Amino acid sequence: MTLDQQDIFTAEIIRNSLETVCQELSATVENTALSPIFTLNHDYSCGVFCAIDGEVTLLARDLAVPVHIFASLDSVQTMFKVFGDDVHPEDVFLVTDPYMGGTHCPDWTVIKPVFLDEQTVFLPCVRGHINEVGGPLPGNYNVNAREVWQEGFRIPPSASSTAGSRSPTSGRRCWPILACPSRYAVT
């Protein structure tokens, strides 16, 4: 067996392993979600990305919504653009705003960097449709909208952690304030 053939087998094992990770991500999302948009519509996508020399690549994904998972490339890229080197193992990032890495206000992308030897190696990511994110109309589909403010609450790329240069209490307060604008904060 040649070295190339060994690499093909190794690559395939690693690829399947990463896809298994994505399947486990999906199973966790579906089993823990309260929103029927997740549990019945399956309007979410899970994938694993990596960033090499500033270039973000999709390594693996589960059965996913194409507009979610491939657009998440831009979300992960935006996360690096906004936070730069201020990325730490305990961080969880949120990217939602359509003009800063998102697609539309209800699609939220959550990214959790995985570190090895103090380097970011993998970026597991989940993007899903949140059924209500504030805004003038329940459900956020405003057919008469002429501006983004008429659609939903806008959230800049955010980090929920206490790491690095962030405040000792900003992480604990991040999620409650993000849920506040929604009419259905529980979901």
Next chain:
Amino acid sequence: MSSLDPAVDRLERVYPWSSEAAVALADLGGHVVAAAGTPQGPSLQAVVEHVRQTFADFGDGDVAISNDPAVGCADVTQLTMVRGHAAGTAIARVRIPDIGGFALGGLTPDGYDIWGEGARFPALRMAVSGRGLRQARELLILNSRTPRLVELALSSMETATAQLAVPDARSAAAAWDSQHRDAASALASLRPGIYTASAAIDAGDRWPAPVIRGRLELVGTLIRLDFSASDAEVDAPVNCSFALTADCCALVIASRLAGFDGTPAALSAVTLDSGVGLVTGASERAMTGLAVVYSAPTLRAVISALLDQAGATPAAAENPRPDLAPDSATRVDSAACCLRVGRATAIRDHEASLHAP
């Protein structure tokens, strides 16, 4: 002249479009002990209490903002900043032109609930121990069609609250007790009895005209203002928050009764029931955008009628506090000015973005 007037001047110099700017100081117990600018003492105190309840560790150098009518603001375009000091809390308030929602200005004729009026922040921490939180600032600015004006408003309030000196606890407590006693004895000069008055909010033909029903009880030591018989809140931006109701009560009583200075300490001498889910005590989902224009004058008229029956100084006669003249002109002018400036700024920014390289 209040010792805080220079702080109001500084606020208005940096952000000149909100003529209803207010500044206040609260002691460590959260009681507002001094205020200047447009009289809004009770609502400012409500915001302080809510911030302290939300952030149990709120302390020196911490800054939070709120624009939620459910916790102390009149409507979503009224931004209140609270800064912790070692001896208490400094508060500043201005009106901003826009915070998202259906339309510029926080007014939503076609809305269903308060989410249509704009983004709401019951309590958003902006700084911890003097260190600013970039994400919180971005969150606020991103949800406004006039981000530069919101940035300017934040800067003006940060400057005003940072430069205020909070009085020590002993003198603050003494001031509170003194104001409360003076208010109680001023109210005791009214004729005992139970009085009722009512008026319908006139907001034109477009919206229903809910009725505000007030009841003033002066029996023995009981002094009670009760609006719980008012109509239920409506699907129109004319619902008064509890805070706005309390502000109106303080304002009218102070303008009609010598010795009652309209501070929260004075108003604490009155048991006030605005009702919940009523047009005088809007629930969390109710729209409030035009309450300062249509409903507050009606509310003040009802309170004034009650005081007339109880024998207070006639409104047309000598006014014990001419600086507290109960009219909505200041707030209407402020809202209109903000809207004008906001619209001009939004149009200019939009045109600039069209021509950007």
